[in-house]
Amino acid sequence: MMTQMAREIAEQPEAVARTLDQLRPLRPELARLAHGTRHVLFVARGSSDNACVYGRYLLETHAHRMAALAAPSVATHYRAAVDLSDTLVICVSQSGETREIVETLEWATAQGARTVAVTNDGTSSLARAADLTLVTHAGRELAVPATKTYTTQLAAMAILATSVAPDPHALDADLARVPAEMAQLIERRDGVDEAVEALAATTETLVTGRGLLLGTSLEIALKLEETCLRPVRGLSYADLRHGPIAVVDADMAAVVVAPQDGPVLGGLTEVAVSLRERGTRTIGIGGDDAFARACAVRMPGPNLPEPVAPLAAVVPGQLMVEALARRLGLNPDSPRGLSKVTQTDG
Known part of the structure; x- marks a missing residue:
């Protein structure tokens, strides 16, 4: 029987x-709202935070706009008085009802910021409080682990970043190919069963990536933790090399997420080689032929350039997590102790 997550x-x-179709016409309005600002701040938690990691990298590498991830507690607990009059604040929540995120948007407005909400509910508290709302059109999501609400947030991040880029349409042809690439990955499921067996053989897992696909790595790590009830470390490979790699051994499985091109691919291939030399069960997602040879198991990623690859590259990881949960006798639709709308405090 097919799970709701599947x-x-x-x-x-x-x-x-x-x-993409619904948000593309909002580019001029986003550009007007962002005009004259110098900084971009993202506010989110959980999977939404991982989507913001992609948004940050795309803004910086494609639109040449510096961005950062905000700490909501600065607003909700410390109630800091800061000047945000030159800042565009992007608050992201699939439900639009996580009180911490709503309060942070209200705080940002009081500090002079211009605000954008990204949510799957255009009538939510977050949407009503923002200057402009990007509504993701995922439809109602019933399984607790975010899948389609996450990837539609990535689509919103792509529209946001391209709206303030020198050429707003430069990535449109590649974005148009994303749905077909996603569908192909879902239909083929290449390497998923082998990856599940490798992960089921150990309780220690590491997920690593870098750059535009770092958010994808962190999202896969989060999904493994919340859905399969396993402690998982999600790290940039740069951070992995600065110490944590010392604990990697043959008792561990490592998932390495790589684009098919771009400046971080070579380093990720070297990391995959290093992990395999340590005896680690190395599972690759994406990459090229050299990357595939460096991994014990490889799940192909989308045939997309690095700037838009994150919209589809998470799919093999989602398939792997859903299948691993079933392999472990768990219900991926309703992980233990979790609910669809999470409130950070009490």
């Missing part, structure tokens, strides 16, 4: 296509 993974190509 159904919602399968709905992603259409959901992402809808979201």
Whole structure:
């Protein structure tokens, strides 16, 4: 019997296509709202935070706008008085009802910021409080682990970043190919069963990536933790090399997420080689032929250039997590102790 999580993974190509179509016309309005600002701050938690990691990298590498991830507690607990009059604040929440995120947007407004909400509910508290709302068109998501709400947030990040880029349409042809690439990955499921067996053989897991796909790595690590109930470390490979690699051994599985091109691919291939030399069960997602040879198991990624690859590169990881949960006798639709809307405090 197909799980709800599997159904919602399968709905992603259409959901992402809808979201791109609905949000593309908002580019001029986003550009007007951002005009005159010098800084961009993202506010989110959980999977939404991982989507913001992609948004930050895309803004900086493609739109040449510096961005950062804000700490909501600066607003909700410390109530710091800071000048945000030259700042665009992007608050992201799939439900739009996480009180911490709503309060942070309200605080940012009081500090002079211009605000954008990214949410799957255009009538939510977050949407009502923002200057402009990007509504993701995922449809209702019933499984607790975010899948289609996450990838539609990535679509919103792509629209946001391109709206303030020198050429807003430069990535449009590649974005148009994303839904078909997602559908192909879902249909083929290449390497998923082998990856599940490698992960099931150990309780110690590391997930690593870098650059535009770092958010994808962190999202896969989060999904493994919340859905399969396993402690998982998600790290940039740069951070991995600065100490944590010392604990990697043959008792561990490592998932390495790589683009098919771009400046970080060579380093990720070297990391995959190093991990395998330590006896680690190395599972690769994406990459090129050299990367595939460096991994014990490889799940192909999308045939997309690095700037838009994150919209589809998470799909093999989602398939792997859903199948691993079933392999372990767990219900991926309703992980222990979690609910669809999470409140940070009490």
